[in-house]
Amino acid sequence: MMRVGISGRMAAGAALTALFLGGSASAVKAQSITVGGKEIAVHGFLQQGFNVTDENNFLTMDTEKGSGAMTDAGLNVSSNVTRRLRLGAQAYVRNIGQLGNGSIEVDWAFADYKFADAFGVRGGKMKTMLGLFNDTQDMEFLYTWALLPQGMYPLDLRSVTIAHIGADVYGRVAMGKAGSVAYTGYVGKGQDDDHGGYRYGVQDAGLGFRSGLHTNGGGVDVRWTTPVNGLMTGYSFTQSHDKVDLIVNAARLPFTATSDPARRQSVYGDYQQSRLRLSAELRREYTELSTAPRVFAPSQTPSRSWFGAASYRVHDMLELGTYYSNYVYNLRNPHNLQNNHIYDTAISGRVDLNRFWNVKVEGHFLDGTGNLTLARGFYRRSNTTGFNAKTRMLVIRTGVNF
Amino acid sequence: MKIYGLLLALVALLVAPLKAADVQVIANPDVNVAALSVTELKDIFLGSKTAVGGDSVEPVLRTSGPTHEAFLQAFIGKSDAALRNHFKTLVFTGKGAQPKAFASDAEVLKYVLSTKGAIGYVSASADTGSAKKIQVK
Numbered sequence: 001m002m003r004v005g006i007s008g009r010m011a012a013g014a015a016l017t018a019l020f021l022g023g024s025a026s027a028v029k030a031q032s033i034t035v036g037g038k039e040i041a042v043h044g045f046l047q048q049g050f051n052v053t054d055e056n057n058f059l060t061m062d063t064e065k066g067s068g069a070m071t072d073a074g075l076n077v078s079s080n081v082t083r084r085l086r087l088g089a090q091a092y093v094r095n096i097g098q099l100g101n102g103s104i105e106v107d108w109a110f111a112d113y114k115f116a117d118a119f120g121v122r123g124g125k126m127k128t129m130l131g132l133f134n135d136t137q138d139m140e141f142l143y144t145w146a147l148l149p150q151g152m153y154p155l156d157l158r159s160v161t162i163a164h165i166g167a168d169v170y171g172r173v174a175m176g177k178a179g180s181v182a183y184t185g186y187v188g189k190g191q192d193d194d195h196g197g198y199r200y201g202v203q204d205a206g207l208g209f210r211s212g213l214h215t216n217g218g219g220v221d222v223r224w225t226t227p228v229n230g231l232m233t234g235y236s237f238t239q240s241h242d243k244v245d246l247i248v249n250a251a252r253l254p255f256t257a258t259s260d261p262a263r264r265q266s267v268y269g270d271y272q273q274s275r276l277r278l279s280a281e282l283r284r285e286y287t288e289l290s291t292a293p294r295v296f297a298p299s300q301t302p303s304r305s306w307f308g309a310a311s312y313r314v315h316d317m318l319e320l321g322t323y324y325s326n327y328v329y330n331l332r333n334p335h336n337l338q339n340n341h342i343y344d345t346a347i348s349g350r351v352d353l354n355r356f357w358n359v360k361v362e363g364h365f366l367d368g369t370g371n372l373t374l375a376r377g378f379y380r381r382s383n384t385t386g387f388n389a390k391t392r393m394l395v396i397r398t399g400v401n402f
Numbered sequence: 403m404k405i406y407g408l409l410l411a412l413v414a415l416l417v418a419p420l421k422a423a424d425v426q427v428i429a430n431p432d433v434n435v436a437a438l439s440v441t442e443l444k445d446i447f448l449g450s451k452t453a454v455g456g457d458s459v460e461p462v463l464r465t466s467g468p469t470h471e472a473f474l475q476a477f478i479g480k481s482d483a484a485l486r487n488h489f490k491t492l493v494f495t496g497k498g499a500q501p502k503a504f505a506s507d508a509e510v511l512k513y514v515l516s517t518k519g520a521i522g523y524v525s526a527s528a529d530t531g532s533a534k535k536i537q538v539k
Contacts, residue, residue: 043500139491141487355486
């Protein structure tokens with residue numbers, strides 16, 4: 001039954017992709033409409049991937065046999081209602097293996113009022129600024145890579161990490177010869193995802209959900225555009241209080257799990273000069289987890305992930321790049337345990353067929369599976385015969401946007 | 403020493419072809435400034451500076467071509483692909499809009515003249531008519 005379902009969704013994804021690709025040329029021209037004298041910009045993207053691994057099924061796909069169940073798309077509208085007020089919203093849908101299931105979600109929808117370049121406010125559902133790529137992690141067309149470093153930006157957790165519902169303050173302060181500083185601060189609620197990797201991973205551990213995931217928190221991101229042309233560096237901090245009601249399925253034992261705090265800090269840098277781009281980020285996470293009643297012992301887990309990436313556009317149509325990423329789930333345990341780390345070396349080639357359509361071919365050399373309940377691509381249900389320590393993966397991904 | 407000399411000459415050749423003198427920056431006559439610094443101009447064209455002298459400004463781009471490349475190299479410091487990615491980031495996070503872009507000097511000039519606050523660029527040889535020429539310091 002599962003294979004039939006996947007095939008059905010693959011066919012739907014392929015049909016949608018073909019329709020989108022076929023219509024992309026005309027869609028590119030139709031980027032705005034005018035309603036009541038106001039121009040409304042319309043933009044969209046669609047991405048389709050194919051993954052094959054030599055060992056271990058990845059991201060809930062049947063990758064050992066090769067899988068094309070990797071489709072996502074977004075469509076947004078936005079308008080400058082007045083000189084200072086901007087409104088917009090984006091719908092998003094995805095089907096990645098068993099994740100997403102084609103359900104349409106509001107990706108972002110907010111009002112943005114800019115008092116001045118140095119100070120503005122937003123209210124609604126906004127993308128969360130965290131590190132270099134959190135708010136843009138699903139926009140493959142921005143990157144050389146078919147997959148961002150999955151230890152830090154896991155596709156599985158996209159929906160619970162990418163946005164918040166609440167309020168932002170933001171701005172940019174010019175500092176003359178010292179460059180400029182852009183800041184964003186936020187408070188709000190995180191979002192749950194019935195079809196995401198968080199739930200899939202928790203269910204893998206034999207637990208069931210009695211409630212949705214409730215997340216409240218806030219954070220700040222500060223990024224400095226330095227006087228060195230092309231060099232930007234920054235720091236992000238987020239902290240939340242997470243709560244969810246669960247049940248141990250086998251024992252029919254209900255309990256409440258609380259993470260307080262769940263904290264993330266990132267330092268990052270990005271250098272773009274001519275055809276060269278260098279990026280690096282270091283992230284530390286710290287989570288204190290408790291359960292009531294005390295079904296599991298309280299735990300404190302410090303995690304760390306980092307990556308370094310380099311890419312070079314060798315031709316107007318061709319970009320080549322590589323990155324190394326390193327993720328350790330619990331720094332207090334031996335790092336070399338298979339289920340405590342994911343190390344990934346990726347080599348990528350990107351061909352831009354035109355301004356709106358690209359194709360990427362990418363090789364990954366993965367070492368380790370990480371903690372199996374924490375949604376980093378490896379799941380027990382997808383790998384019922386167990387795991388191998390190393391995974392080689394080929395990813396082919398194409399995307400159009402307008 | 404000869405090798406260093408050759409390398410310097412090669413670098414100079416690579417850098418020389420596109421320069422600020424190949425473009426002229428123009429604005430709607432209502433724009434209340436006669437000169438901008440390179441940093442101010444860059445900020446306007448990256449969408450991070452939206453007002454000059456208290457009035458709103460709107461950047462206008464060429465879609466491609468030597469004038470566009472010269473402008474990017476002389477003032478923005480980003481490749482065309484990097485600039486497009488910059489605006490796609492704004493568009494797909496909802497935080498900004500893609501600027502208007504036109505295929506010819508004449509279209510840029512027409513839009514700049516008819517749009518309050520518009521600032522664009524055309525080739526050095528273009529007739530800018532009644533548009534205000536902006537000095538870039």
